[in-house]
Amino acid sequence: MIGATTPQLTSAQAAMLAELAPVLGPKGIVTDAATIAPWLQDWRKRWQGASPAILTPANTAEVAAIVAAAARHRVPLVAQGGNSSMVGGATPPADGSALILSLRRLDRIRSIDAEAGLSVVEAGVVLQTFNDAALTVGRRFPLTLGARGSATIGGLVSTNAGGTQVLRFGTMRGLVAGVEAVLADGSIYDGLAALKKDNRGYDLDHLLVGAEGTLGIVTAATLRLAPAVAARGVAWAGVSDPQTALALLRSFQRDTDTIESFEIMPAATLDAALAHVSGSRAPLQGRHRWHLLIEATAATDDAEAPAAMLERLLGAALAGGLVEDATIAVSEAQAEAFWRLRDSLSDAERARGPAVQFDIAVPVATMPAFMQQAASAAEHRFPGTDASGFGHLGDGNIHFHVRAPEGVDRDRWYAEDAPVITRFVHDLVDAAGGTISAEHGIGQMKRDELARIASPARMMALMAIKQAMDPLGILNPGKLLAPPARGQ
Amino acid sequence: MIGATTPQLTSAQAAMLAELAPVLGPKGIVTDAATIAPWLQDWRKRWQGASPAILTPANTAEVAAIVAAAARHRVPLVAQGGNSSMVGGATPPADGSALILSLRRLDRIRSIDAEAGLSVVEAGVVLQTFNDAALTVGRRFPLTLGARGSATIGGLVSTNAGGTQVLRFGTMRGLVAGVEAVLADGSIYDGLAALKKDNRGYDLDHLLVGAEGTLGIVTAATLRLAPAVAARGVAWAGVSDPQTALALLRSFQRDTDTIESFEIMPAATLDAALAHVSGSRAPLQGRHRWHLLIEATAATDDAEAPAAMLERLLGAALAGGLVEDATIAVSEAQAEAFWRLRDSLSDAERARGPAVQFDIAVPVATMPAFMQQAASAAEHRFPGTDASGFGHLGDGNIHFHVRAPEGVDRDRWYAEDAPVITRFVHDLVDAAGGTISAEHGIGQMKRDELARIASPARMMALMAIKQAMDPLGILNPGKLLAPPARGQ
Incomplete structure (x- = not known):
C-alpha cells in the first residue's frame, strides 16, 4: 500500500530536485517511500496525502533555496513540523503534486537570554525540548499542550497554538516577539529583533503567526520567557x-x-x-x-x-x-x-463512541449560556444525540462534542449526519459572534466551512492577502483557503 | 492664503459629492475653506496639504458609503482624527486630489463592560474622554500621551500609539481586542467580538493596527481595560x-x-x-x-x-x-x-534650538550602549553638534536629538545638514537591529527612509499587501509607501 501511494516525480519536481541536490546534500532530500509514508497522513488518520519526496533543509538559507526553486518550477510545498495538526493542515494533497518541506532539522536554540526573557528558537525545535531549555536558565516558556513531545515551534507559531495557560499568558501570538520566515519568492524576512515598539508599516510578524504556512515558511522565532514557577x-x-x-x-x-x-x-x-x-x-x-x-x-x-x-x-x-x-x-x-x-x-471522550468535535470560542461572558443553549439546541435538532462541552472557560474556548445516538451505524453517521451537525453548530457559533476555530486552525478540515460562514469582507481580505504574498500558489495550497479557480 | 490653497473640486470629486449629499446630509460635507484650513496642515506645521472638502460621516454605514463612492470615482481619501500625527500621516497631499475623511463624528462609546474589562469605542472618541469614561466604571484605559486631549481612538489604533505606560501594558496593539473597519471597496469588516482565541486565518485586526489608514478605515475598536489604580x-x-x-x-x-x-x-x-x-x-x-x-x-x-x-x-x-x-x-x-x-x-528640547529628532527603538538590552555610541558617533561625524536621547528606556525606545552647532543658519541647516544627519542616524539604528519608527509611524516623513533602509523582503511584502488591500490606491495614498509608478 505504501508503494501504491507514492507517486512518480513529475518532470518539474525532478528538475527542481536535480537543482537542489548539490545545495541540500544527501541528507536533504528523502525519496524512500517507507521513510516518507508516516508523514503522508495526519496523526488522527483522517487525511491521506501523497508525495514523492520530503525536503529536509538544515538551515534558513537552504529553506530559501528550496522555496526559490519551488517558485521557479511551480512546485507546491507543504511545510511540516511534528505533523500534529488537528485539521489536516500539514498533510500534502492526495495528487502528489506537492513536496513536503520538513523543518525538523532546523533544531537549534540560537540564543536564550534569561535576563531579557527572550530566546531565538528555530522552527524544528520540539516544544518539550524548548520548555526544558528555558527551565535550565531559570525561566519557563508558558505554553504547553498535549502534543508537546512532537509539536514544533514552527508549527506552533504557524497555527497560533493555545493550550491550558492561555488564560494568563495568551496564545502563541502573545509569546512571539518576532519571526524569521522565507517568503514565497525565496527571500528571507528577518523580524527576529525583539523590539518592544516598532511602527515600520504592516505587522508582518503577526501576519505570519497563524497563517498555517500559506504565506511564508516560518524558520525561527523570538519567543518570550516568563519567570520560572517557584x-x-x-x-x-x-x-x-x-x-x-x-x-x-x-x-x-x-x-x-x-x-x-x-x-x-x-x-x-x-x-x-x-x-x-x-x-x-x-x-x-x-x-x-x-x-x-x-x-x-x-x-x-x-x-x-x-x-x-x-x-x-x-x-x-x-x-x-x-x-x-x-x-x-x-x-x-x-x-x-x-x-x-x-x-x-x-481520549476519554473519543472512547465514548462516535462524535462530532468542535474547537470553538465565543466572548468569555457569553460562554456559559452558549454551552447550555448549544447543547440543548443540538440535542433537540438531532434526537438521540448527547452534546456537551469542556475546556478553557476563562478563554471563552471549549471543545464541544455532539455524540451519536447509541447503536448508530458509525460510518453512515459520520458520512451523512456529521456534516449536517457541523453546519448546525457552526451556525450557532457564528450567531453568537464566535469563531469556528479557536485554537486548531482551519487547515483542510474547516476550509469550506470558513468560506461558507465568514463575512464577504473577511473572505475577500484573506484571499487578497494570500494572492499578494503567494501569487504562484506554491505555499501549502488548498489549506485555509481554496485555490483560486483556474484562469483567475 | 487660505483661499489660495483651496483647490477647485475635480469633476470626479464633484460627482462623488453629489452622490453622497443625500446620504450624508448637510452636516456630512464641509466645503467652507476657512473651516477646512486648520485640517490641511499638521500641528507642527511641517506639511501643508490641500483639499476642497472634508467628509464627516456620523456612523460606520456612512463611512462605508463614502469609501464605496470614492472607489467608484477613484477619489483618494485621507482619514483624519485629531490631526496629531508626528509624521504628516493625516495631512492630505498638496495637489488637492484627495478628500479628507474625518472620523470625529463617530464619537460614541458603544459599550463598556467593567466586569469583562472591555469597551467598544468609535474611532472619533478622544483619548482623554475615553480615559475618563473608563474611570467612571472603576477601570482605566492604560495608555496616555501628550496629545490625549486631541488624539482619537481611530488614530491611536491606526498608528499603534505608545506613550509612557508601554512598559507594563504594551502599545495600542496589545490593548486592541478587535477592530471594525471599512475596507477599500466599501465593505465593512467586523472584528469587534472580543475572542481570546480565534484562528480563522490571517489576523486582519493586527494588520489594520498601525496601517496608518492605508489598508482600511478603522471605524471602531474593542479595547481592553485594566483595573483602576488604588x-x-x-x-x-x-x-x-x-x-x-x-x-x-x-x-x-x-x-x-x-x-x-x-x-x-x-x-x-x-x-x-x-x-x-x-x-x-x-x-x-x-x-x-x-x-x-x-x-x-x-x-x-x-x-x-x-x-x-x-x-x-x-x-x-x-x-x-x-x-x-x-x-x-x-x-x-x-x-x-x-x-x-x-x-x-x-517642548523644552525644541526651545534649545534647531535639532533633528528621532523616534527610534533597539532591543532593550542594547539601548544603553546604543545611546552613548550613537551620540558619540553623531557628534564626531558632525562637528559642533550635540546629541543625546531621553525617553522610554524600558521599552528600548528613546527620542534621540542631534542639536545644531551654535550660531548656525537655521534654514540652511535644516535644508542641507539635517537630511544627512537623518540618514546617518538611521543607518546606526539599522545596524543595531532597530527601527527608525518606534511609536510615531512612517507617514510621509519617514516614507523614503523606510524604503531606503528596509530589507527587500520586507518592502516587497508591504507593497504586495497594500496592492492587495487597496488595489485602486485610494486610501491615504503616498503615506507609508510611495504610490506605485504609473503603468504598474
Missing part, C-alpha cells in the same frame, strides 16, 4: 453550572492575576475520564454537575503560596455559595493526578 | 549612566511587575525642562549625569503601597551603589510636578 497550587471544585464557574473565576481575578488555568468539564465527561485512566480516583467525594480544575502559580517564594491562596479564595467561595465543594492537591503527585484527568478528556 | 508611587533617581539605569530596572522587575514607567533623561535635558517650566524645581539636590522618573501602581489597597515599595527597592539600590540619590514624591502634587518635567521634555 510554587504552584492546584485545586478541584464542584459547581452547579457554568455561569457560577465564570462568576467564580471573575471573583478570583479581582483578587489575583496568578490564575493560569481554569478548566471546566461536566460530570459525564469526568466520569468518562475516570473510566479511561486506570487507577484514577474522583477528586471530590460527592456528585456535582460541573467540575473545575484550577491552577495558580507564584514566581517567588515571597509571594503568597498559591495553594494557600486558592484555599483562601475557595473557602470564601464555599461560604458564599459559589462552589459546592473543593479540594486542594496536597502533593505534586496529587496535582499531577488532577492534571492527568484533564489531559485525558479528549 | 495608589501610585512616583520616584526620581540620579544614576551615573544608562547601563546602570537598565540594571536598576531589571532588579526592580525581578521583584515586582507593577512598574509602569521608567523614563530616562540626561542632565542637560532636565536642565532645559527646568528652564522651560516656570516655577519648577530640580527633584534632587545634587548633580547627576542621568535622571530617572519611575512610577509604580497598585490596583488594590491590600497590595504593598507602591510608594513604600519604591522606597524599599531604591533603598536597596542606594545601598548597593546602583543609584546615587533618589526621592519619592510625598504628595500627588509633587508626583504631578515630576511628571510635568517629563512631559515638557519635548
Whole structure:
C-alpha cells in the first residue's frame, strides 16, 4: 500500500530536485517511500496525502533555496513540523503534486537570554525540548499542550497554538516577539529583533503567526520567557453550572492575576475520564454537575503560596455559595493526578463512541449560556444525540462534542449526519459572534466551512492577502483557503 | 492664503459629492475653506496639504458609503482624527486630489463592560474622554500621551500609539481586542467580538493596527481595560549612566511587575525642562549625569503601597551603589510636578534650538550602549553638534536629538545638514537591529527612509499587501509607501 501511494516525480519536481541536490546534500532530500509514508497522513488518520519526496533543509538559507526553486518550477510545498495538526493542515494533497518541506532539522536554540526573557528558537525545535531549555536558565516558556513531545515551534507559531495557560499568558501570538520566515519568492524576512515598539508599516510578524504556512515558511522565532514557577497550587471544585464557574473565576481575578488555568468539564465527561485512566480516583467525594480544575502559580517564594491562596479564595467561595465543594492537591503527585484527568478528556471522550468535535470560542461572558443553549439546541435538532462541552472557560474556548445516538451505524453517521451537525453548530457559533476555530486552525478540515460562514469582507481580505504574498500558489495550497479557480 | 490653497473640486470629486449629499446630509460635507484650513496642515506645521472638502460621516454605514463612492470615482481619501500625527500621516497631499475623511463624528462609546474589562469605542472618541469614561466604571484605559486631549481612538489604533505606560501594558496593539473597519471597496469588516482565541486565518485586526489608514478605515475598536489604580508611587533617581539605569530596572522587575514607567533623561535635558517650566524645581539636590522618573501602581489597597515599595527597592539600590540619590514624591502634587518635567521634555528640547529628532527603538538590552555610541558617533561625524536621547528606556525606545552647532543658519541647516544627519542616524539604528519608527509611524516623513533602509523582503511584502488591500490606491495614498509608478 505504501508503494501504491507514492507517486512518480513529475518532470518539474525532478528538475527542481536535480537543482537542489548539490545545495541540500544527501541528507536533504528523502525519496524512500517507507521513510516518507508516516508523514503522508495526519496523526488522527483522517487525511491521506501523497508525495514523492520530503525536503529536509538544515538551515534558513537552504529553506530559501528550496522555496526559490519551488517558485521557479511551480512546485507546491507543504511545510511540516511534528505533523500534529488537528485539521489536516500539514498533510500534502492526495495528487502528489506537492513536496513536503520538513523543518525538523532546523533544531537549534540560537540564543536564550534569561535576563531579557527572550530566546531565538528555530522552527524544528520540539516544544518539550524548548520548555526544558528555558527551565535550565531559570525561566519557563508558558505554553504547553498535549502534543508537546512532537509539536514544533514552527508549527506552533504557524497555527497560533493555545493550550491550558492561555488564560494568563495568551496564545502563541502573545509569546512571539518576532519571526524569521522565507517568503514565497525565496527571500528571507528577518523580524527576529525583539523590539518592544516598532511602527515600520504592516505587522508582518503577526501576519505570519497563524497563517498555517500559506504565506511564508516560518524558520525561527523570538519567543518570550516568563519567570520560572517557584510554587504552584492546584485545586478541584464542584459547581452547579457554568455561569457560577465564570462568576467564580471573575471573583478570583479581582483578587489575583496568578490564575493560569481554569478548566471546566461536566460530570459525564469526568466520569468518562475516570473510566479511561486506570487507577484514577474522583477528586471530590460527592456528585456535582460541573467540575473545575484550577491552577495558580507564584514566581517567588515571597509571594503568597498559591495553594494557600486558592484555599483562601475557595473557602470564601464555599461560604458564599459559589462552589459546592473543593479540594486542594496536597502533593505534586496529587496535582499531577488532577492534571492527568484533564489531559485525558479528549481520549476519554473519543472512547465514548462516535462524535462530532468542535474547537470553538465565543466572548468569555457569553460562554456559559452558549454551552447550555448549544447543547440543548443540538440535542433537540438531532434526537438521540448527547452534546456537551469542556475546556478553557476563562478563554471563552471549549471543545464541544455532539455524540451519536447509541447503536448508530458509525460510518453512515459520520458520512451523512456529521456534516449536517457541523453546519448546525457552526451556525450557532457564528450567531453568537464566535469563531469556528479557536485554537486548531482551519487547515483542510474547516476550509469550506470558513468560506461558507465568514463575512464577504473577511473572505475577500484573506484571499487578497494570500494572492499578494503567494501569487504562484506554491505555499501549502488548498489549506485555509481554496485555490483560486483556474484562469483567475 | 487660505483661499489660495483651496483647490477647485475635480469633476470626479464633484460627482462623488453629489452622490453622497443625500446620504450624508448637510452636516456630512464641509466645503467652507476657512473651516477646512486648520485640517490641511499638521500641528507642527511641517506639511501643508490641500483639499476642497472634508467628509464627516456620523456612523460606520456612512463611512462605508463614502469609501464605496470614492472607489467608484477613484477619489483618494485621507482619514483624519485629531490631526496629531508626528509624521504628516493625516495631512492630505498638496495637489488637492484627495478628500479628507474625518472620523470625529463617530464619537460614541458603544459599550463598556467593567466586569469583562472591555469597551467598544468609535474611532472619533478622544483619548482623554475615553480615559475618563473608563474611570467612571472603576477601570482605566492604560495608555496616555501628550496629545490625549486631541488624539482619537481611530488614530491611536491606526498608528499603534505608545506613550509612557508601554512598559507594563504594551502599545495600542496589545490593548486592541478587535477592530471594525471599512475596507477599500466599501465593505465593512467586523472584528469587534472580543475572542481570546480565534484562528480563522490571517489576523486582519493586527494588520489594520498601525496601517496608518492605508489598508482600511478603522471605524471602531474593542479595547481592553485594566483595573483602576488604588495608589501610585512616583520616584526620581540620579544614576551615573544608562547601563546602570537598565540594571536598576531589571532588579526592580525581578521583584515586582507593577512598574509602569521608567523614563530616562540626561542632565542637560532636565536642565532645559527646568528652564522651560516656570516655577519648577530640580527633584534632587545634587548633580547627576542621568535622571530617572519611575512610577509604580497598585490596583488594590491590600497590595504593598507602591510608594513604600519604591522606597524599599531604591533603598536597596542606594545601598548597593546602583543609584546615587533618589526621592519619592510625598504628595500627588509633587508626583504631578515630576511628571510635568517629563512631559515638557519635548517642548523644552525644541526651545534649545534647531535639532533633528528621532523616534527610534533597539532591543532593550542594547539601548544603553546604543545611546552613548550613537551620540558619540553623531557628534564626531558632525562637528559642533550635540546629541543625546531621553525617553522610554524600558521599552528600548528613546527620542534621540542631534542639536545644531551654535550660531548656525537655521534654514540652511535644516535644508542641507539635517537630511544627512537623518540618514546617518538611521543607518546606526539599522545596524543595531532597530527601527527608525518606534511609536510615531512612517507617514510621509519617514516614507523614503523606510524604503531606503528596509530589507527587500520586507518592502516587497508591504507593497504586495497594500496592492492587495487597496488595489485602486485610494486610501491615504503616498503615506507609508510611495504610490506605485504609473503603468504598474
